[in-house]
Amino acid sequence: MRLLSLVALPILSRVAAAASFSPYTLDDVQGDISTYLNHNATQQARAVSNFGCDLACGFLAFTLPHTVAFRNSSIYDFQENRYWSQQQEFTRPTCRFSPTRAEDVSLAILTFRVTQCKFAVKSGGHGAFSGASNIQDGVTVDLIHLTDVKLSKDKKVASIGAGNTWYNVYEKLTPQNLTVVGGRVSPIGVGGLTLGGGISFFSARYGWACDNVHNYQVVLADGSIRDVHPKSCNKDLYWALRGGGNNFAVVTRLDLETYPQGDMWAGSQTYINTPETSKAINQAFEDFAIKSPEDDYAQIITAYAYAQTQGIYVIASDLQYGKPVANPPILQNFTAIPGAIMDTLRIVDLPSLTQEFNATNPYGFRKTYWTYTFKNSAALMDEIVAIYMEEVEKVKDAPGIVPSAVFQPITTSMTKHFAKNGGNPLGLEGQGPLTLVNIDISWTKISDDTRIFAAAQAIVDRSVAAAKARGLDHPYLYQNYASQKQDVFASYGEANLAKLRSISKKYDPDQVLQRLQPGYFKLH
Ligand SMILES: Cc1cc2nc3c(=O)[nH]c(=O)nc-3n(C[C@H](O)[C@H](O)[C@H](O)COP(=O)(O)OP(=O)(O)OC[C@H]3O[C@@H](n4cnc5c(N)ncnc54)[C@H](O)[C@@H]3O)c2cc1C
Ligand SMILES: *[C@@H]1O[C@H](CO)[C@@H](O)[C@H](O)[C@H]1NC(C)=O
Ligand SMILES: *[C@@H]1O[C@H](CO)[C@@H](O)[C@H](O)[C@H]1NC(C)=O
Ligand SMILES: *[C@@H]1O[C@H](CO)[C@@H](O)[C@H](O)[C@H]1NC(C)=O
Ligand SMILES: *[C@@H]1O[C@H](CO)[C@@H](O)[C@H](O)[C@H]1NC(C)=O
Ligand SMILES: *[C@@H]1O[C@H](CO)[C@@H](O)[C@H](O)[C@H]1NC(C)=O
Numbered sequence: 001m002r003l004l005s006l007v008a009l010p011i012l013s014r015v016a017a018a019a020s021f022s023p024y025t026l027d028d029v030q031g032d033i034s035t036y037l038n039h040n041a042t043q044q045a046r047a048v049s050n051f052g053c054d055l056a057c058g059f060l061a062f063t064l065p066h067t068v069a070f071r072n073s074s075i076y077d078f079q080e081n082r083y084w085s086q087q088q089e090f091t092r093p094t095c096r097f098s099p100t101r102a103e104d105v106s107l108a109i110l111t112f113r114v115t116q117c118k119f120a121v122k123s124g125g126h127g128a129f130s131g132a133s134n135i136q137d138g139v140t141v142d143l144i145h146l147t148d149v150k151l152s153k154d155k156k157v158a159s160i161g162a163g164n165t166w167y168n169v170y171e172k173l174t175p176q177n178l179t180v181v182g183g184r185v186s187p188i189g190v191g192g193l194t195l196g197g198g199i200s201f202f203s204a205r206y207g208w209a210c211d212n213v214h215n216y217q218v219v220l221a222d223g224s225i226r227d228v229h230p231k232s233c234n235k236d237l238y239w240a241l242r243g244g245g246n247n248f249a250v251v252t253r254l255d256l257e258t259y260p261q262g263d264m265w266a267g268s269q270t271y272i273n274t275p276e277t278s279k280a281i282n283q284a285f286e287d288f289a290i291k292s293p294e295d296d297y298a299q300i301i302t303a304y305a306y307a308q309t310q311g312i313y314v315i316a317s318d319l320q321y322g323k324p325v326a327n328p329p330i331l332q333n334f335t336a337i338p339g340a341i342m343d344t345l346r347i348v349d350l351p352s353l354t355q356e357f358n359a360t361n362p363y364g365f366r367k368t369y370w371t372y373t374f375k376n377s378a379a380l381m382d383e384i385v386a387i388y389m390e391e392v393e394k395v396k397d398a399p400g401i402v403p404s405a406v407f408q409p410i411t412t413s414m415t416k417h418f419a420k421n422g423g424n425p426l427g428l429e430g431q432g433p434l435t436l437v438n439i440d441i442s443w444t445k446i447s448d449d450t451r452i453f454a455a456a457q458a459i460v461d462r463s464v465a466a467a468k469a470r471g472l473d474h475p476y477l478y479q480n481y482a483s484q485k486q487d488v489f490a491s492y493g494e495a496n497l498a499k500l501r502s503i504s505k506k507y508d509p510d511q512v513l514q515r516l517q518p519g520y521f522k523l524h
Contacts, residue, residue, distance in 0.1 A: 019232070022224040023103045029110040029223075033059055050094060050137050053117040057095035057139060060111055064104055069096045079142050080134075083122075084187075085367035087130040093120070093140040100145045102252040106223040108141055109250065112516050113221075120519045121250050124165055124189020128369040129484045131519035133192065143191060146252060151176065157214050159255045162191040167358075170351045179261035179350060181212040185361055186354040194254060195245050196479035197426060199408065199436075201266070201320045201350070202259065204296035207417025210242035210424055212257045218249035221512035225252075230421040240503045242424035243492070245479055245521050247504055247513055265327075266320040266353050267344035269334070273304065273313035277339060278385055279378075281317055284333040286378035289409035289433035295330040296413040297322040304385055305404040306392050313389060316360075319345060320353075365400065365442035368453060370460050371481035373410070373474040374467040376433040381407060384437070384463045391455045391462075398452060400444035405459070410434040425500055427476065427493040434474055437463065438481040456483070479521055488521040497523070 036059050048054065061068035069075035071092065079096050083089040094117075099105045112119050121141045122133035134140050143163030149172040150159045158180055160169055167186035173179055181200045183193045198209025206212055215229040216238070228238045228249075240248050271277045285302050292298065301318040317340075319331050324347045327335050335345075344356065374380060388405040395401060412432040418424050428434070439456050460483075467473040477491040489497050501523050504514070514522055 019227040020224060022222070023106050024110055024223050026110050026113060026223065029107065030114050032063070033111065033114050036062060052115040053094040053137060053139055056108075056111050056115040056117040057097075059115070060097055060108060060139075061095075063107065064099075067098055067100070067104060069098070071095070079140075079144065082144075083125040083134060084361075084363055085128045086365060087367065088125060088127065088132060088134045089364070091130050091134040091136050093135050093138050096140045096142050098142045098145050099252075102217060102219055102225045105141065105219040105250050105252055106225055108139075109219060109221060109512070110223045112139065113510075113512055116516070118516050118518060120517060121191070121246060122189075123163055123191025124187060124193070126188050127192055127520060128367040131484075133519065135519055141250065143189075143252075148253075149173070151178075151258070156258055157255050158258050159253055160190055161253055162189075162251045164190045166190065166193070167351060167354055170354065173258065174261075174349055174351055177260060177262055178258045180256040180258055181206045181209045182256070183209075184354060185357040186351070187358060190254060191251060193480060195241065195243070195251065197243050197424075198480070201264070201299055201353070202261070202322055203417075204292055204299055204411055204413040205322065206257075206259060207414060207420060208424075209256075211417050211420050213238075213242070213254055214257050215255040216241055216249075216251050217253035217255075218251050220249050221508040221510065229255075234507075235422060236503050237507055239422055239425060240500055243426045243479065244500055244503075245488075246517060246519075247500070247521075247523050248507060249513070261322070261350065263324040263347050263349050264320060264322055264353065265325055265345065265347055267318070267346055267348065267356070268342070269317045269319070269337075269340040269345065270342040271315045271317065271337070271339055272341060273315050273385075274339075277315060277337060278304075279382060280337045281315055281334070282378040282381040282385070284337065285381065285407060285409065285435075286376055287333055288330070289376045289411055289435070291330060292409065292411035292433070293413045295328065298328060298330045300331070300334065300409065302407045303404050304388060304406075305402065306396055308396065308401055313392075362442075365402075365444060366446065366449060366452075367440075367442050368456050368483060369481050370439040370456050370483040371478045371486065372437050372460055372464055372467075373434050373476040373478070374437070374463075375472040375474055376409065376435055377470070377472050380467060380470055380472050381435065383466050387462045387466065388439075388459050391459045395448070395452055395455045398443045398445065398448040401441065401448075401452070402443070403441045403455075404439075406438040406440055408436045408438075410436050425492050425496045427491070427496050434476070436476075436478055436481070438478075440481075457485070482521065484521075489523055 120135035146161030146163035
């Protein structure tokens with residue numbers, strides 16, 4: 001009867017301070033599950049096809065009371081509603097497991113191994129496609145309770161539970177006149193954004209989110225809990241986590257570098273998409289991407305969209321400046337473009353700015369996200385905008401459709417920070433300026449899925465062909481914007497992919513996180 005030893009938790013809290021420890025072993029959990037099975041499972045229960053996950057849910061519910069929510073319970077329904085896309089929201093796991101400590105995650109991973117139950121891990125739930133952070137008939141580990149935000153004594157590091165939204169983090173740090181390098185839309189999760197890269201309003205100054213992690217607390221496939229930082233003996237794992245997604249560990253806490261930050265000048269100028277305006281904005285974009293190193297407080301996002309109710313194409317020119325200074329010279333080529341029909345540029349604090357972006361990214365719709373990258377060129381942008389509009393014409397009658405093509409520069413001011421702390425696996429160190437594109441479409445009816453996916457795919461394929469024809473193509477695919485049909489890790493380059501695979505074999509010899517956690521981007 002090892003069940004008793006499992007609940008003898010005071011022992012655990014004594015060792016919890018160590019940099020690496022294993023609260024449970026696979027053998028112990030195997031033994032406990034056998035005991036549980038003998039007491040609790042009838043022959044009838046054992047005969048059902050999904051018995052592995054039923055067993056995992058039952059065992060975790062018995063061992064860690066209040067962590068498991070079953071189908072049709074109010075907690076289950078509440079958590080299922082907290083996905084951004086409908087495809088994820090409509091995915092129904094056997095149960096949802098909500099750990100409160102890294103030790104709970106350790107027990108869960110070993111339980112999934114013993115029962116061979118497939119699982120997914122959710123932080124903010126903004127992964128767009130089905131299975132990214134929810135799993136049909138498996139167990140979803142929802143990090144919803146890992147929401148601590150603690151500043152170190154010297155205030156140089158913020159320890160952030162991996163289930164936080166960026167809004168919660170910024171709300172805690174802004175009164176201290178501090179920030180971390182994180183997401184730009186309030187409800188995005190700390191976990192997914194940082195593990196895929198993470199573009200922030202401050203990335204020209206400090207690099208992407210993954211470049212500013214002081215330490216990751218992780219749970220490995222063997223159930224051990226480890227601290228992973230650039231000076232640790234597992235610094236290879238640190239490198240892999242900076243863009244490696246969900247392939248290496250479940251991250252339970254991120255200790256992020258903090259930076260002084262007060263109010264900003266930021267907002268959005270909206271234009272009707274005429275050929276003249278579009279040309280002027282694309283030229284300003286190309287020039288800005290080159291000039292960015294002259295003032296790395298500035299960042300931009302240029303979004304092309306179609307407004308269905310008015311039947312017009314529009315351009316949202318989002319400008320951000322990291323100081324409370326209106327209309328700085330670096331952004332004046334944008335603000336000089338006449339004809340804005342809406343303008344929200346103002347002095348603003350970071351939490352409010354992320355709320356403004358949340359308002360234009362509502363929950364509850366069908367969604368698809370795609371990406372590609374090309375070398376900085378206004379002429380190519382003009383051509384891609386034309387391709388985007390041609391393809392949107394074919395689907396613009398779909399109820400509720402909001403199709404957009406979003407351009408962001410990956411500047412040399414950003415990529416020079418990719419070398420920090422031993423580098424990252426993205427394959428972009430020192431490169432640029434590049435243009436990152438995100439094709440982002442939402443709509444309401446499942447019956448439109450097929451033709452909208454086809455339109456998105458056509459925009460991507462035709463744009464990549466146009467870039468190749470001009471010799472301006474680039475292989476990089478940004479994980480956080482990619483479709484499940486895109487091969488993200490191959491785009492990091494052969495050498496980086498080989499290194500990622502060997503690090504995965506080293507820390508997860510049985511490839512548990514590849515086999516039992518099938519969702520999102522995998523190394524094979
Ligand atoms: C409205 C919107 C705005 C966005 N804005 C930005 C932006 O400003 N900058 C930017 O770079 N990207 C942005 N993105 C993209 C965003 O970074 C990705 O969608 C990211 O995956 C979201 O992370 P999440 O934790 O919310 O999602 P989730 O769906 O919870 O997670 C995404 C993936 O990461 C894995 N994962 C999450 N947490 C952990 C963990 N702790 N341990 C192991 N695996 C984990 C999940 O298993 C899943 O596979 C935006 C996306 C949307 C929809
Ligand atoms: C499972 O068995 C244990 C040990 O006999 C018992 O205490 C517990 O109530 C049972 N739980 C369920 C859900 O049947
Ligand atoms: C959940 O509720 C739905 C509708 O009320 C019902 O059809 C379904 O069988 C229930 N599922 C479980 C597991 O209780
Ligand atoms: C933050 O900055 C404001 C404005 O400069 C100042 O009034 C306030 O005291 C600062 N707060 C902290 C905690 O340093
Ligand atoms: C502004 O536009 C001019 C003319 O195209 C260009 O030469 C200049 O570099 C641009 N400045 C910035 C800061 O982008
Ligand atoms: C973001 O907007 C949604 C509405 O689409 C709202 O329910 C949610 O509370 C907002 N999130 C945050 C963190 O403000």
